Amino acid sequence: DGGITQSPKYLFRKEGQNVTLSCEQNLNHDAMYWYRQDPGQGLRLIYYSQIVNDFQKGDIAEGYSVSREKKESFPLTVTSAQKNPTAFYLCASSINSGGPNTGELFFGEGSRLTVL
Amino acid sequence: AQSVAQPEDQVNVAEGNPLTVKCTYSVSGNPYLFWYVQYPNRGLQFLLKYITGDNLVKGSYGFEAEFNKSQTSFHLKKPSALVSDSALYFCAVRRALNYGGATNKLIFGTGTLLAVQP
Numbered sequence: 001d002g003g004i005t006q007s008p009k010y011l012f013r014k015e016g017q018n019v020t021l022s023c024e025q026n027l028n029h030d031a032m033y034w035y036r037q038d039p040g041q042g043l044r045l046i047y048y049s050q051i052v053n054d055f056q057k058g059d060i061a062e063g064y065s066v067s068r069e070k071k072e073s074f075p076l077t078v079t080s081a082q083k084n085p086t087a088f089y090l091c092a093s094s095i096n097s098g099g100p101n102t103g104e105l106f107f108g109e110g111s112r113l114t115v116l
Numbered sequence: 117a118q119s120v121a122q123p124e125d126q127v128n129v130a131e132g133n134p135l136t137v138k139c140t141y142s143v144s145g146n147p148y149l150f151w152y153v154q155y156p157n158r159g160l161q162f163l164l165k166y167i168t169g170d171n172l173v174k175g176s177y178g179f180e181a182e183f184n185k186s187q188t189s190f191h192l193k194k195p196s197a198l199v200s201d202s203a204l205y206f207c208a209v210r211r212a213l214n215y216g217g218a219t220n221k222l223i224f225g226t227g228t229l230l231a232v233q234p
Contacts, residue, residue, distance in 0.1 A: 004159075006159075033221070040125070040226060042206065042224045042227050043206065043224040044224075045221060058221070088157075090160065092159075092160075103148045103150060103165065103167075103222065104150070104162050105152075105160070105162070105222060106162070107152075107160045107161070108159050109158055109159045110158065110159050112157070
């Protein structure tokens with residue numbers, strides 16, 4: 001079945017370590033996104049990519065990095081510069097056109113990162 | 117600036133009663149509006165959207181939402197709540213493409229926890 005796969009589902013990290021969260025989609029979507037979810041704050045956009053080899057900062061990009069070398073993959077690295085990395089991270093994808101499905105995001109199951 | 121407000125952190129309703137989850141928005145031009153649902157420790161699932169046309173939009177699992185331009189609202193409704201509807205609900209907005217440069221970036225509200233009591 002088509003969908004978005006995030007891994008790992010749970011991850012523990014020591015302070016000062018970088019960690020990479022995987023996001024893979026087989027929906028043939030052009031656009032991919034990373035959101036961070038904290039209790040009471042909803043979802044905040046970290047990075048997004050509308051096409052391969054291109055990505056843009058979202059609202060809270062500091063301390064994060066991404067790459068988009070393949071259409072199917074959009075990994076997120078949480079660096080040691082991110083001051084408060086403990087959160088639930090959600091990857092999403094969408095069709096990048098003005099058609100009837102515009103704006104509808106398909107989400108993965110999330111990755112919960114805990115910094116010890 | 118675009119924004120979405122969900123004024124209630126939690127909505128409690130008895131099973132079988134109608135439910136409403138409120139959402140108001142602020143955006144320049146014509147909005148695209150969305151509702152998503154999230155079950156514990158899961159990703160978000162799309163419920164419904166308003167782009168244009170009929171102000172009453174029907175979606176998944178018997179949910180519907182009413183677009184009200186004068187009140188800039190997009191409240192989520194269901195005539196008869198189920199215990200299984202208990203979840204976190206997010207409203208989201210994005211600008212229409214005809215305003216140029218818009219992507220599919222969505223601005224999400226802070227979420228409303230719906231608790232349906234048996």
